[in-house]
Amino acid sequence: MISQPAELPIVKFSVMVYQTLLFAYPTKFHYEYGSQMVQVFQDCCLRALRQDGTNGILKLWAITLLDLIQSVISEHAHKEIEMKKEMDPEIIRLAGGALIWGAMTFVIGMFLAFLSTRGANFWAIADILVLFISMPLFVVGLLGLRNRYGEKAGWVGKNILLIGVIVGPLISLLGFFGGANEASWSLIYSGPAVLLAGLTLFGFVALYKRPLPRWNIIPIIAGIGYPASSFFAGSGIPESMSLILIAIQAIALAALGYILKSDVPKETAAPA
Amino acid sequence: MTQTLQTPEEFLPLTPAVFNILLALADGEKHGYGIMLEVEANTKGQVLMGPGTLYGSIKRMLQADLIEESDERIDPEMDDPRRRSYYRLTDLGRRTLRMEAERLASQVQIAKTKNILATDFLRGVP
Numbered sequence: 001m002i003s004q005p006a007e008l009p010i011v012k013f014s015v016m017v018y019q020t021l022l023f024a025y026p027t028k029f030h031y032e033y034g035s036q037m038v039q040v041f042q043d044c045c046l047r048a049l050r051q052d053g054t055n056g057i058l059k060l061w062a063i064t065l066l067d068l069i070q071s072v073i074s075e076h077a078h079k080e081i082e083m084k085k086e087m088d089p090e091i092i093r094l095a096g097g098a099l100i101w102g103a104m105t106f107v108i109g110m111f112l113a114f115l116s117t118r119g120a121n122f123w124a125i126a127d128i129l130v131l132f133i134s135m136p137l138f139v140v141g142l143l144g145l146r147n148r149y150g151e152k153a154g155w156v157g158k159n160i161l162l163i164g165v166i167v168g169p170l171i172s173l174l175g176f177f178g179g180a181n182e183a184s185w186s187l188i189y190s191g192p193a194v195l196l197a198g199l200t201l202f203g204f205v206a207l208y209k210r211p212l213p214r215w216n217i218i219p220i221i222a223g224i225g226y227p228a229s230s231f232f233a234g235s236g237i238p239e240s241m242s243l244i245l246i247a248i249q250a251i252a253l254a255a256l257g258y259i260l261k262s263d264v265p266k267e268t269a270a271p272a
Numbered sequence: 273m274t275q276t277l278q279t280p281e282e283f284l285p286l287t288p289a290v291f292n293i294l295l296a297l298a299d300g301e302k303h304g305y306g307i308m309l310e311v312e313a314n315t316k317g318q319v320l321m322g323p324g325t326l327y328g329s330i331k332r333m334l335q336a337d338l339i340e341e342s343d344e345r346i347d348p349e350m351d352d353p354r355r356r357s358y359y360r361l362t363d364l365g366r367r368t369l370r371m372e373a374e375r376l377a378s379q380v381q382i383a384k385t386k387n388i389l390a391t392d393f394l395r396g397v398p
Contacts (some may be wrong), residue, residue: 032331036327037323039305039356040326043352062321064322071328
């Protein structure tokens with residue numbers, strides 16, 4: 001039985017390798033054009049084999065690999081431009097503002113909580129500021145941060161931030177169902193810590209990937225203060241020290257909000 | 273009814289890939305491999321377009337409304353039972369191609385007046 005040209009091992013192998021290499025393209029592009037590209041590549045393989053035999057296939061691979069490198073870079077760049085165009089600058093600005101206001105209400109709330117441990121009774125206001133105002137604002141701000149820099153931060157950075165944003169408020173919510181006891185309040189106040197721990201971990205990724213236009217150290221400083229002071233709460237760290245850490249964190253959160261507000265995507269012309 | 277507000281001037285000058293794809297589609301719809309072969313023949317093998325460049329350009333030309341997908345069918349001239357997507361020029365694409373060709377022709381005219389072309393050298397112009 002004579003095998004069809006497309007079934008020749010060298011063609012089949014080339015097509016299989018090319019199919020694998022196509023995963024380097026952005027997913028959407030791969031999904032939309034991958035099968036057509038494979039079809040064209042197979043046609044090219046058959047023609048090269050017919051004209052020059054194995055040498056033809058080798059020449060074709062040289063051209064194809066060069067084309068692949070160029071076009072993968074180009075498609076990822078276009079994808080980024082398209083994503084920036086799709087992002088509403090107003091939403092990004094809003095998210096930046098949410099981080100700034102969230103930082104302010106958070107630090108005031110924590111200060112009032114600190115005063116409450118010293119005899120004053122500001123617990124109710126502190127709870128409202130920390131749990132009902134700053135935490136939702138952080139959620140909006142961090143989602144904006146993820147939207148704006150998630151792609152550049154990569155899969156890990158993007159999803160760590162998302163996990164923090166989801167799990168943090170959920171933990172607080174669970175605490176509310178636990179009743180008015182110390183364990184429940186610990187759980188309620190663990191929510192913001194988990195939320196900000198997500199930002200801290202995003203910050204470590206940001207140090208490596210550098211998604212922000214400047215000050216890539218800021219997400220770590222903006223995230224670490226409260227989770228660290230909560231974690232070491234029982235280990236003898238003075239409360240005033242925790243408060244200083246939280247104040248530094250709030251300044252960094254506001255700075256992060258400022259970066260986000262000032263780095264809104266611009267309209268980019270996309271020539272054909 | 274939606275109406276395109278884009279004008280051909282917005283796309284000029286075209287990249288070599290886009291110009292050659294438009295030129296390949298000027299005389300009728302073609303599928304990807306057909307476009308590739310036509311470009312290669314039109315440029316005497318000087319423009320070798322790989323599948324990545326081809327479909328990257330096609331994607332952006334579809335977005336810019338320079339070309340449109342006509343349908344999917346089997347190419348009767350090819351020994352391949354698989355269906356292929358065919359592409360054709362839009363009115364905007366055709367006007368853009370014409371304007372780019374005119375722009376290039378005027379450049380060639382300038383080159384001629386400056387005695388740059390090989391035929392000018394043959395006439396003994398230094």
